[in-house]
Amino acid sequence: MPGPSTVPRDPDWWKSAVVYQIYPRSFQDSDGDGIGDLRGIIERLDHLGELGVDVVWLSPIYPSPQADNGYDISDYEDVDPMFGSLADLHELIEGLHARGMKLVMDLVVNHTSDEHPWFRESRSSRDNPKRDWYWWRDPRPGHEPGTPGAEPSNWEASFSGPAWTFDEATGQYYLHLFSPAQPDLNWENPEVRAAVHAMMERWIERGVDGFRMDVINMISKDVAADGSLPDVPVSGGSALGDPSPHTVNGPRIHEFLHEMHERVLAGRRLLTVAEAPGATVTDARLYTDPARREVDMVFTFEHVNLDIAPGGSKWDLAPLRLTDLKANLSAWQEGLAEAGWNSLYWNNHDQPRIVSRWGSEGRHRVESAKSLATVLHLMRGTPYVYQGEEVGMTNAHFTQVGQYRDIESVNWAAEALERGIPEEMVVRSLAVKSRDNARTPVQWDASPQAGFTTGTPWLAVNPNHDTINAEAARRDPGSVFHHYRRLIELRHGLDVVVHGDYRLLLPDDEQVFAYVRAADGARLLVVANLSDEEAVVDLGPDGALLDGDLLLTTHPDAERGSGPEVRLAPWESRVHLTDAG
Ligand code: NOJ
Numbered sequence: 337m338p339g340p341s342t343v344p345r346d347p348d349w350w351k352s353a354v355v356y357q358i359y360p361r362s363f364q365d366s367d368g369d370g371i372g373d374l375r376g377i378i379e380r381l382d383h384l385g386e387l388g389v390d391v392v393w394l395s396p397i398y399p400s401p402q403a404d405n406g407y408d409i410s411d412y413e414d415v416d417p418m419f420g421s422l423a424d425l426h427e428l429i430e431g432l433h434a435r436g437m438k439l440v441m442d443l444v445v446n447h448t449s450d451e452h453p454w455f456r457e458s459r460s461s462r463d464n465p466k467r468d469w470y471w472w473r474d475p476r477p478g479h480e481p482g483t484p485g486a487e488p489s490n491w492e493a494s495f496s497g498p499a500w501t502f503d504e505a506t507g508q509y510y511l512h513l514f515s516p517a518q519p520d521l522n523w524e525n526p527e528v529r530a531a532v533h534a535m536m537e538r539w540i541e542r543g544v545d546g547f548r549m550d551v552i553n554m555i556s557k558d559v560a561a562d563g564s565l566p567d568v569p570v571s572g573g574s575a576l577g578d579p580s581p582h583t584v585n586g587p588r589i590h591e592f593l594h595e596m597h598e599r600v601l602a603g604r605r606l607l608t609v610a611e612a613p614g615a616t617v618t619d620a621r622l623y624t625d626p627a628r629r630e631v632d633m634v635f636t637f638e639h640v641n642l643d644i645a646p647g648g649s650k651w652d653l654a655p656l657r658l659t660d661l662k663a664n665l666s667a668w669q670e671g672l673a674e675a676g677w678n679s680l681y682w683n684n685h686d687q688p689r690i691v692s693r694w695g696s697e698g699r700h701r702v703e704s705a706k707s708l709a710t711v712l713h714l715m716r717g718t719p720y721v722y723q724g725e726e727v728g729m730t731n732a733h734f735t736q737v738g739q740y741r742d743i744e745s746v747n748w749a750a751e752a753l754e755r756g757i758p759e760e761m762v763v764r765s766l767a768v769k770s771r772d773n774a775r776t777p778v779q780w781d782a783s784p785q786a787g788f789t790t791g792t793p794w795l796a797v798n799p800n801h802d803t804i805n806a807e808a809a810r811r812d813p814g815s816v817f818h819h820y821r822r823l824i825e826l827r828h829g830l831d832v833v834v835h836g837d838y839r840l841l842l843p844d845d846e847q848v849f850a851y852v853r854a855a856d857g858a859r860l861l862v863v864a865n866l867s868d869e870e871a872v873v874d875l876g877p878d879g880a881l882l883d884g885d886l887l888l889t890t891h892p893d894a895e896r897g898s899g900p901e902v903r904l905a906p907w908e909s910r911v912h913l914t915d916a917g
Contacts (some may be wrong), residue, residue, distance in 0.1 A: 350546075350632060350688040350832045351677065352609040353390035354713075354824045355440065359685040360397050360419055361405060362777045363723055365789035372777070374420035374790070380780075383806060385435050387726055387817070388561055388824040391489045391607060393440040393548045395685055397425070401451050403517035404495075404743050405685075408449040409443075412535045413729040422717075429695060431542045438545035440607055442870060445532045446551045447518040454531075455519050462506050469528050470519050471511035471557070473500070473540040473565065481507060482910040485575065489867060490567045491583075492576035498749040499579060510563070513583060523555040523592055525883075533599045540600070546607030549631070552593070553612040556586030568836040571647075584614035590622060593630040602629065609679055609718075610634045617671035624676035633679040634719060639664050640687055643694075651748060651765040653823050656694055658846050658866055659908055666851075669716055669838040677678050678717030678915045682708060683725045688773040692731035696868055696907060701804075703890045703907035710888065710909045711849045713823040721820065724778050727809040728816035731773040732798055736884055737763060741795050822888055830913070832858040847871040848904065851880060859884065863902060864909035871904045884914030 340523035357895040364376030374397065384392065396406035397419040415422050448455055457466040463571060482502040488509050493516075498915050500509040502518040511520045521528050536547065558581070568577035593610070601608060610623055620634045641700035642660050645652040665847050672678050682690035691697055695704030705728035706790070713719045734740060737749045737759070745766055752762045767773075779801035780787030786801035798804075809817035809904040827833045836853035853860040861881035865871040875882070879900025886896070888911040897903060904910075 347605050348632075349393070349605065350718050352827060353438075353607070353718060354388070354827060355393050355607075355718060356384055356387070356389040357393045357684055357720055357722045358721060359395045359405075359775060361794060362775050362788075364756055364778065364780070365791065365793075366791060368791040369418075370791040370793045371418055372744070374415065374424035374428055375419070378424070378431055380913060381431050381435060383810075384437065386810065386821070387721075388821055388828070389437065389557045389721065391438045391545070393441065393609075393720070396442045396444055401449055401517065403449070403515055407444050408515070408518045409444050410449040410451040411453075413538065414800055416695060426542070427612055433543070435736045438607070439543070440543045440546040440548055440609075441539055442550060443536065443547040443548040443552075444463050445521060446554045447512065447514060447520045450519055451516045452915040454521075458519075459510070462508070468525050469522055470505075470520050471565070472503075472607050473511070473563075473599065474510045475502070475510055489565045489579075490570060490576050491565070491579035492574075496751045498576060500757065511557075513551075513579065515747075516662065518665060520557075521555070524557075524559070529592065531597065533596060536600045538595075540604065540606070546609075549872065550607065551613065552631075553585050553589055553615055553623075553634075555592055556588040558582040558586050579749050580614050585612075585619050589627070590630060591800050594628065597629045597631070597764045607718075608632045617668050620668070620678075621672060621676045624672065627675070628648075633677045635679050635681065635684075636668060640666070650769050651752070653765060654767055658849065659844060661694075661851055662840060663842060665715065666838070666840040666843070669840075673716070673837065678715070680712050680715055680717040681720040681722070681775060682712055683722035684850070685721070685722065686776050687722075688723065688769055688771075689729055689731045691728050692773070693768075693887060694866070694874050697730050700868065700907045701730070702814070702816055702911075703905075704866070704888045705816045707866060707907050707909035709726050709816075709820055709823055710890075711851075711862060711864050711866070713820075713827065714860065714911065715832055715838065715855065716834075716853070719823075719827070722774065726817050726820040727806050728777065728804060729776075729779055730798065730804065732770075732776045732796070732799060734767060734770075734772070734796070735763065737766065739796065740766060740770055740772050742771045742775065779805040782803050819888070819890075825886060826911070829856070831859070832913075838914060841875060842873055845871075848873050850875065851869075852881065859914040859916075860887075861912040861914070862909070863904070863912075865904035865907060870906060873902055873904075875900045875902060881912055882910075882913050884912035887911045888912050 361372045362487040363372040364380050365372050366375035397415050398409045399411040399416045400406045400409050422785045429439050457464050458470045473488035475481040475486040486502040487498045492498040495515045502509050512518050570577040608631040610631045623630050623634050645654040691705045749762050776798050777788035777793050782802045786797045809815035832853050832855040836855035839852045841850040848871050850863040882899035
């Protein structure tokens with residue numbers, strides 16, 4: 337069994353770290369079954385070493401029926417044979433530790449799979465000792481059980497349909513905020529909490545270095561005094577509504593996270609990141625203020641929800657305004673400046689590819705991928721790189737509903753078509769927002785199936801792997817890969833990147849994202865044109881910082897000028913360091 341990695345001297349070691357997320361089924365297949373696996377990851381560790389990341393966050397590899405690609409866990413203690421074995425996982429941990437990297441596991445404990453033994457027991461009878469480990473409620477009085485409208489409340493599940501499913505055998509409904517295959521655990525029950533703590537303890541003993549906590553701010557439900565989970569307002573003629581007022585950042589959430597910290601995490605120097613949909617910067621300060629002893633950082637959703645039409649769902653598309661993005665990210669920088677810490681991300685397995693989303697995928701793919709990375713990575717916080725992002729992978733560009741595999745996309749498309757939304761609109765929303773955009777296999781080389789598998793991949797490989805792939809990117813010194821590598825080096829080498837204050841420049845400019853980081857006499861100027869047109873901006877007194885050392889640029893041959901005015905080609909970005917110390 338691998339031991340823990342060398343205990344870092346700095347308890348806040350994750351402040352100068354960069355995390356790389358692996359979505360195992362799409363990373364590297366080693367046995368030709370078309371699905372990525374642990375041995376595949378072990379084969380690719382040199383890629384991560386060359387990139388220079390410090391931590392790998394592994395999306396779930398536990399036994400699972402795979403209703404939601406592993407976010408439906410049927411056994412917290414083992415590895416799904418599809419991905420390998422516990423021995424493979426130990427080898428992976430050893431391989432990472434030997435290279436000075438750490439492993440963060442996904443902790444999915446808002447819900448289990450409906451095939452988890454805990455749920456099987458819970459559903460077996462009303463008086464089973466585990467009945468209360470989940471949320472069971474009677475049908476609505478006056479309604480025929482199991483018919484529409486008989487659900488205990490009108491909550492809509494995240495993957496469409498009611499958040500309650502009727503169980504004939506015991507005549508009650510169970511709650512699932514995601515799919516019916518993902519019943520919610522009842523954290524009000526201290527036995528549930530103790531079982532989760534004990535399970536976390538075992539993973540720490542196996543050598544893992546932290547946890548990414550799946551929708552953890554949904555574990556405390558806002559239960560009415562009579563034990564009911566109240567109805568929510570509905571709109572647009574729908575029978576179901578968004579339950580989040582009663583399910584996110586609930587009344588006991590801070591108590592539960594603090595208890596977990598005290599029982600499991602305290603004194604251990606792990607990395608903990610709470611996925612927190614619906615959390616504001618004020619909530620995030622409470623979650624991450626070290627004095628409160630909850631978690632190290634949260635994943636906010638605010639910035640990735642900026643391209644949604646007002647009042648709509650993620651499928652209702654709206655263009656992004658750069659001024660909104662700058663205002664939002666800056667509010668988080670400022671809000672967590674004194675207490676707490678940010679996580680910084682564009683991509684993960686739930687978000688479309690950033691270069692297709694807010695970059696410029698055609699002519700400016702490389703520059704736009706680099707400049708978006710620059711503005712994100714040089715903020716204060718811990719950056720997360722999602723597999724393939726470092727080579728500038730794009731969205732899938734599927735053209736038919738039938739090409740999608742993701743439960744959220746498949747369910748939404750069926751429901752939308754049934755509601756009469758024209759197929760071309762459904763296809764367009766999926767092409768822009770589906771989670772499968774991030775889940776196509778990693779493009780390692782230009783060979784058939786991109787070097788991902790020798791078999792048939794579970795989700796189609798993007799045909800653009802003939803030009804966009806890791807092998808080509810590693811060879812090309814001007815590639816997106818080498819730009820990410822350099823950004824990671826800057827975080828490792830410069831205190832101002834890790835700890836410096838943040839000040840936004842040009843808040844009203846719709847083309848340019850510019851800011852200054854400052855610490856102990858060092859000033860770092862980041863200026864990026866995030867548009868397809870040339871930009872000319874006046875940096876005023878901060879223009880003097882353009883005379884600082886040019887640490888990184890997308891356009892090495894560009895005229896530098898003398899400030900305070902700066903002229904930037906489409907998607908050009910520059911990073912200047914002035915060090916008076
Ligand atoms: C968030 C995960 O990132 C997502 O992939 C999953 O579907 C839901 N939580 C439910 O576990």
